[in-house]
Amino acid sequence: MANDASAAFDTLSPAVSKGSLADPFTPSADSSLWRKNFLLGAATASYQIEGAVDEDGRLPSIWDTFSATPGKVLAGDTGAVACDHYHRWESDIDMLASLGLEGYRLSIAWPRVMDAAGRPNRKGLDFYKRLLNRLKEKGITSFVTLYHWDLPQHLEDRGGWLNRDTAYRFADYTDLMSRELAGTVDAWATLNEPWCSAYLGYGNGHHAPGLANDRFATQAMHHLLLAHGLAIPVLRGNDPASQKGIVANIGRGTANSDSAADQRAAHLFEVQHNAWILDPLLKGEYPQDLFELWPGTEPLVLDGDTQTIAAPLDFLGINYYFRTNVASDGAHGFRDVPLEGVERTQMGWEVHPDGLRDLLTGFRSTYRNLPPIYITENGMASDDKVIDGHVDDTQRISFLKRHLAAVDQAIKAGVDVRGYFLWSLMDNFEWAFGYERRFGVVHVDYSTQKRTVKRSAELVAKFLKERKAKV
Known part of the structure; x- marks a missing residue:
């Protein structure tokens, strides 16, 4: 197995590295991505794109309050x-379909x-029914997440995820x-990233509802997983x-x-970020090392x-963005030690595609009952600008190539990965x-709501067209 995930893909040409729009986005001939049944799609989340927070009976969420x-x-x-x-969902779905993306x-x-x-709020339900029916008409596979962090505020007022109820x-x-939606959804995910909901929401306060207590984080996580x-x-x-899973x-x-x-310290980092969620789901127990970190x-x-x-x-959704270099904090845990001279994104996150491969192959060894996997989010933020009607997001093109190559390597090592969703379809509320941070493969001008397809999306569409013709 190659150590560098980019080896499985054609490298960026010198012209592209200088901003040319001529670069192909083509996996190597033996890549698993040529499989007809390997799903390639894009992802979004309701609060990040929908707007209309006061329309048609929608109630406030914790993110309305927090923001x-x-x-x-x-x-x-x-x-x-x-x-x-x-209000623009029809044209957004048409845009998704025009790119040839197979899943949403x-x-x-x-x-x-x-x-x-x-x-039930019928107007809200009808919105999703229309959207899902449109996806079916377009032949696009639908993955629907029930909870992507926008908890109704009235439930938070009663304790939120600290309340077992x-x-x-x-x-x-x-x-x-x-x-209501039976027959229109291909795959259901109960929760998106319970680590973020529990730790960022209740452990350090970086996300809604903004509480900061380690004890809150572990209890919130338990109730999130119980809900799942x-x-x-x-x-x-x-x-x-339909398929049923979690992300x-x-x-x-x-x-x-x-x-x-x-x-x-590195072991404890992965316990806190990975085993805290995956051990209860796949082993039926919490990792005891977690409570070494948080006695x-x-x-x-x-x-x-x-139980x-x-x-x-039926599946496990995996979201991956970066790796973290850590050292012992001299006590029970770890501290971040950022590496110098490494590639980073607009978020300051290190670009490290081999980490995705290593984690996937590690999970296969650790969890005997590991279900089929979909990479439900992978992408990067960059300070993209429209120039002469185009967005040449060269770093994202390279990022996606290398991470897709890492997925291919994991598949060849025996991991059952069945699809990959770009994060995100379009720039949104991060x-x-x-x-400020733009993750989309489609640029959004927030003052006009104009969508501009970025070069990364054009190249993915080109590959999908080639694959369809080939297989």
């Missing part, structure tokens, strides 16, 4: 308008489809959505033909030295919870970073 709080979001940005997808991962805004008493309210929400476990049998009962973000941790302390933070777990959480999955 309206001074100092919480860069430049005071909010998702009130975002990409105005709520979207999320449902919980506050848009139910009122505070748990009754929220897990049962999530099961009610799942029941409504899977009854309660939802899986509901989905199986209401929509048996986890994963992080690669590497040690700053060969010392035992630094090696242990005394064990969540309250009731009888039967671990509920470990419900069998949570606490507002609108």
Whole structure:
């Protein structure tokens, strides 16, 4: 196996490195990406693109509250308008189809489809029904995430994910959505990135609802995973033909030295970022090393919870962006030690495609019951600008090539990876970073809502067209 993930792809030509628009985006002839059944798509999330936060009965979410709080979001940005997808969804789906993308991962805004008493909001439901039916008409596979962080504010007012009852309210929400949308969804994901919801939302306060307590983080995580476990049998009962899974973000941790302390720090980093979620799902238990990091933070777990959480999955969604170099903090944990001279994105994240391959192959060894995997998010932010009607996002082109090559290497090593979703279809509200950071393969001018397809999207479309002709 090559150590450099770019080896499986044609390298960027000198012309492209200088900004030319002539670069091909073609995997090597033996790449797994040529398989007809390897799904290539793009992903979005409701609060990041929809806007229309006060329309058609939608209730406030924790992100409406958080982003309206001074100092919480860069430049005071909010998702009130975002990409105005709520009004422009038809043309956005047409754009998705015109690129030849085969899959679309979207999320449902919980506050848009139910009122505070748990009754359905028909206008909100109809929005998603129209959208999903349009995807079916276009022959695009739909992956629907039930929770991508926009918890109804009225539930947060009752304790949010610190309140066990929220897990049962999530099961009610799942029941409504899977009854209403049965037959229109190809794959359901219960949660997106519970690590972010629990740790960034309740552990360090970087995300909504903005609480900061390690004990809160572990309890919130338990209730999130319990919600997932309660939802899986509901989905199986209401929509048996669909796939059911969950989406986890994963992080690669590497040690700053060969010392035992630094090696242990890297291990604990991956325990906190990966095993905290995957062990309960796939082993039915929390990793005890987690509580070495956070002594005394064990969540309250009731009888039967671990069995509920470990419900069998049809697929596991994996989101990957970067690796973190760490050293021992001299106590129970780790501290970041940023490497110098490495490639970074607009987010400051290190570009490290080999980390994705290494994590995937590691999971295959660690979890005997590892389900089929979809890379449900992978992408990068860059300061993209439209010049003469074009966006030549050279770094993103290189980033995507190398990460797709890493996926190909993992497949050849025996990992069952069945698809890959670009993050994101279009530039959008990037949570606490507002609108400054652009992750899309389509540029959005927020003042006019004009969409401009970036060169990365053009090259992906070109490859998909070639693959369709070939297979």
